[in-house]
Amino acid sequence: MATASWQFDLGATVLKEGGTRFRVWAPRVETVTLLLLSGKAVGTFPMEKEEFGYFSAAVPEAGDGDLYLYQLGNKKEGLPDPVSRYQPNGISQPSQVVDPSLFMWQDEGWTGIPLERYRIYELHVGTFTKEGTFDAAINFLDYLLELGITAVELMPVSQCPGERNWGYDGVHHFAPQNSYGGPDGMKRLIDACHRKGLAVILDVVYNHFGPEGNHNGEFGxxxxxxxxxxxxxxxxxxxPYSDQVLEFFVTNALYWIDEFHIDALRLDAVDWIFDMTPKPVLRHLSEQVAIERERQxxxxxxxxxxDTNDAKLINPPEIGGLGIDSQWCDNFHHALRTLLTGETTGYYEDFGQFGQMVKAYQEAFVFTGEYSRYRKRRYGGHASQNATSQFVVFTQNHDQVGNRKCGDRLSSNQPxxxxxxxxxxxxxxxxxxxxxxxxEYGERAPFHYFIDHSDQELIEAVRKGKHEEHASGICEGEIPDPSAEPVYLECKLDLTVKREGEQAIILAFxxxxxxxxxxxxxxxxxxxxxxxxxxxxxxxVLSIHRQAGSNGVLCLFSFSNMTEEIELNLKPGGWSKILDASSQxxxxxxxxxxxxxxxxxxxxCTKIAIxxxxxxxxxxDAIGG
Incomplete structure (x- = not known):
C-alpha cells in the first residue's frame, strides 16, 4: 500500500495519547485564542504561532463533544472553526470536537465498484424522505437496490444556514449538516450503503463559499x-497565500474519502474554479485521489x-489533461429534452435538432467548436476518443429541474x-x-430552489436573483418564494406510497x-x-448497435410523431425483441x-416498424463480435 502524501492536520484532532490538538490558518491576525466552552477544560488558551500563518494549541483534557470557538486578535466575539467537523447548533454557533475513532464502521472488505458499473441516483437528503435525515434515507436503500441502482449521489451536505438548503451555500465544508444528523448520521448512511453494495458519491463545492456565516475571510x-x-x-x-487555500480544499477531499469512506466526489461547476498555476488544483486533486486509491x-x-465541453478535464496528465475520471454531460440532456418538449428558451435555443441527439450518442459533446447562439461565440472541443464511462448523462437532475421557474419535472407535463x-x-x-x-416513477411534485437564510437583505437578493436568472420553464403566477417553508415541503418525496396507474408502469419500466x-x-x-x-x-430514428463477444444488442429510439418503417443492415443471426415500449x-x-x-x-436490409x-x-447471439 502507498503512503498518504497529504496529512490532515487542521481543525480539532483528538490525539491517540489523549487530549485534542487545535490548528487553524489565520494569517490575517497576530494572535488567536482558543475558547473552550464545554467539557473538562473550559477556559481560554493562547495558541502558538507557526509558519505560514498557522496557529495551534494542544489541550490535554479536551475531547469528543467539547464546544469551542476561535478568538481572532483583540476581537471580543469568537468564531467557529473554518475546519469544524460539526456545527451542532448551526452555522454561526460553536464548533464541536469529533473523535472519528469512536464510530464503529462495519463495511470492512468494501473496495468500491468499477466506474463502468455506476448507475447513479441523485438525492437531496432533506427532501428524499419525510424526516429529511441520513438515518431516514437508510430505510429506502433496498428500494434503490431493487430499482437497479449501484451508486447513491448526495447533494452537498456541508453545514448551511438554517435547516433547508440545496447545499451549495455551505460554509463549513468539513461539517455534515446538523439537521440531517451530523457526522455520525452521515457515516451510518454510508456504512449501510456499503454493506448493501452501493457506492456513495458526495457533491462538493470548491468554487465558492456560501454568503451567510462565512467568516473565512477574517481568518485567511x-x-x-x-x-x-x-x-x-x-x-x-x-x-499570494494560495498554497494554504489549496491545502484546505485538497484536505477536504481526502477527509471525505478517508474519514467518511466516500467512494467518489462530484466537483460542482469546475469551470468557476480559477487556477492559472502550472499544476492547478484539479490536477492536485486527481493526483491525490489516485494515491488514495492505491493506498486504500x-x-x-x-x-x-x-459545461464548457473541454475533454482536458478527463484526459490523462500524460497528454496535458487533468486526470478527472468522468464528467457530467449537459449537451446530452439539452439535446434530449428539446427533442421531447420542443422547448427552445434560454440555453435550449442552441438545441432541438435530431442530428444533435445522434452526435451526443456518437461523441458525447454536441458543440465541438460550432457557433452557439446562446453564448454568442464558438465553444466546445472533441471527446470522441474518450471512453463512454467518462460521461454522466441524465434526463433530469437537481439543476435541470430546480432551476426551472416552477421547478417542474418532465412528468408534470409530458405524456x-x-x-x-x-x-x-x-x-x-x-x-x-x-x-x-x-x-423513476414519474413524481409530479416539483423540486424548487429553497433556502433558510436569516439575513432579510440576503433573502430578498436571492428572490430577486431567482426572478432574473431563470432561463427555462413556464410558470403561471409568481415564481415560488425560495425562502418559504411550504415551498420546501412541497418538494419532499413519499416513497412509502404504493405506485399505481401510470406511476406503477413507469417504475416497472x-x-x-x-x-x-x-x-x-x-x-x-x-x-x-x-x-x-x-x-x-x-x-x-436513432439506432445503436453494441457488441460484447457473441452478445449483440440493438436499441432503436424514435423521436418521430408518427409510425415509421426503417431499414437496417443487421449482423447475421437471430434477433429477439426484449423490450418494446409500445406494448400494451x-x-x-x-x-x-x-x-x-x-x-x-x-x-x-431488415425492415422494422416503430x-x-x-x-x-x-x-x-450475432456472428462476428
Whole structure:
C-alpha cells in the first residue's frame, strides 16, 4: 500500500495519547485564542504561532463533544472553526470536537465498484424522505437496490444556514449538516450503503463559499478579486497565500474519502474554479485521489460538473489533461429534452435538432467548436476518443429541474410515452446514467430552489436573483418564494406510497431498463469501437448497435410523431425483441415490430416498424463480435 502524501492536520484532532490538538490558518491576525466552552477544560488558551500563518494549541483534557470557538486578535466575539467537523447548533454557533475513532464502521472488505458499473441516483437528503435525515434515507436503500441502482449521489451536505438548503451555500465544508444528523448520521448512511453494495458519491463545492456565516475571510486569504463567480468572491487558488487555500480544499477531499469512506466526489461547476498555476488544483486533486486509491486498495473516483465541453478535464496528465475520471454531460440532456418538449428558451435555443441527439450518442459533446447562439461565440472541443464511462448523462437532475421557474419535472407535463423514451435514452446509452430522485416513477411534485437564510437583505437578493436568472420553464403566477417553508415541503418525496396507474408502469419500466443494463454484456461496453451509432434523419430514428463477444444488442429510439418503417443492415443471426415500449403492457398502442428477426445476409436490409416516441430493443447471439 502507498503512503498518504497529504496529512490532515487542521481543525480539532483528538490525539491517540489523549487530549485534542487545535490548528487553524489565520494569517490575517497576530494572535488567536482558543475558547473552550464545554467539557473538562473550559477556559481560554493562547495558541502558538507557526509558519505560514498557522496557529495551534494542544489541550490535554479536551475531547469528543467539547464546544469551542476561535478568538481572532483583540476581537471580543469568537468564531467557529473554518475546519469544524460539526456545527451542532448551526452555522454561526460553536464548533464541536469529533473523535472519528469512536464510530464503529462495519463495511470492512468494501473496495468500491468499477466506474463502468455506476448507475447513479441523485438525492437531496432533506427532501428524499419525510424526516429529511441520513438515518431516514437508510430505510429506502433496498428500494434503490431493487430499482437497479449501484451508486447513491448526495447533494452537498456541508453545514448551511438554517435547516433547508440545496447545499451549495455551505460554509463549513468539513461539517455534515446538523439537521440531517451530523457526522455520525452521515457515516451510518454510508456504512449501510456499503454493506448493501452501493457506492456513495458526495457533491462538493470548491468554487465558492456560501454568503451567510462565512467568516473565512477574517481568518485567511481564501478569496481573490482577480476573478468573480455568479455566487460571489472566487477562491484564491493562484495568488499570494494560495498554497494554504489549496491545502484546505485538497484536505477536504481526502477527509471525505478517508474519514467518511466516500467512494467518489462530484466537483460542482469546475469551470468557476480559477487556477492559472502550472499544476492547478484539479490536477492536485486527481493526483491525490489516485494515491488514495492505491493506498486504500479501493476504487475511488472524481466526477466533474462542467459545461464548457473541454475533454482536458478527463484526459490523462500524460497528454496535458487533468486526470478527472468522468464528467457530467449537459449537451446530452439539452439535446434530449428539446427533442421531447420542443422547448427552445434560454440555453435550449442552441438545441432541438435530431442530428444533435445522434452526435451526443456518437461523441458525447454536441458543440465541438460550432457557433452557439446562446453564448454568442464558438465553444466546445472533441471527446470522441474518450471512453463512454467518462460521461454522466441524465434526463433530469437537481439543476435541470430546480432551476426551472416552477421547478417542474418532465412528468408534470409530458405524456408517458415520452417519459419512457427519455428513460431508455439515458439508461440504455453507452454513458453512465444518472436518475434524479422520484423520476423513476414519474413524481409530479416539483423540486424548487429553497433556502433558510436569516439575513432579510440576503433573502430578498436571492428572490430577486431567482426572478432574473431563470432561463427555462413556464410558470403561471409568481415564481415560488425560495425562502418559504411550504415551498420546501412541497418538494419532499413519499416513497412509502404504493405506485399505481401510470406511476406503477413507469417504475416497472425503469426497473426493466436497469435490469437490461446490469445483465446484458453488450450494454456494458464503453469502447466506441464496439458500438455503431446511426441516425436516420428522415424518420428521426436513432439506432445503436453494441457488441460484447457473441452478445449483440440493438436499441432503436424514435423521436418521430408518427409510425415509421426503417431499414437496417443487421449482423447475421437471430434477433429477439426484449423490450418494446409500445406494448400494451407499458400502456402503449400495440406492437407493430416483429418479435424475432432472422438475418442470413447482412447485405439485405431488415425492415422494422416503430411507433411514435418509442424504444425497441433487440438482442442476439450475432456472428462476428
Amino acid at each position: 486569504f481564501y478569496f481573490t478579486d482577480k476573478y468573480r463567480t455568479p455566487w460571489g468572491g472566487a477562491i484564491n487558488f493562484d495568488g 486498495e479501493r476504487m475511488i473516483y472524481l466526477f466533474a460538473e462542467n 408517458i410515452e415520452k417519459l419512457l423514451l427519455a428513460a431508455a435514452a439515458v439508461i440504455l446509452s453507452p454513458y453512465i446514467p444518472l436518475l434524479f430522485m422520484g423520476e 425503469y426497473r426493466k431498463l436497469l435490469s437490461l443494463r446490469n445483465t446484458l454484456p453488450a450494454l456494458q461496453v464503453t469502447r466506441r469501437g464496439e458500438m455503431d451509432v446511426c441516425g436516420l434523419p428522415q424518420q428521426r 403492457f407499458w400502456k402503449g398502442p400495440g406492437e407493430p415490430a416483429p418479435d424475432t428477426v432472422s438475418v442470413e445476409d447482412p447485405a439485405v 411507433h411514435p416516441f418509442n424504444v425497441l430493443v433487440y438482442a442476439s
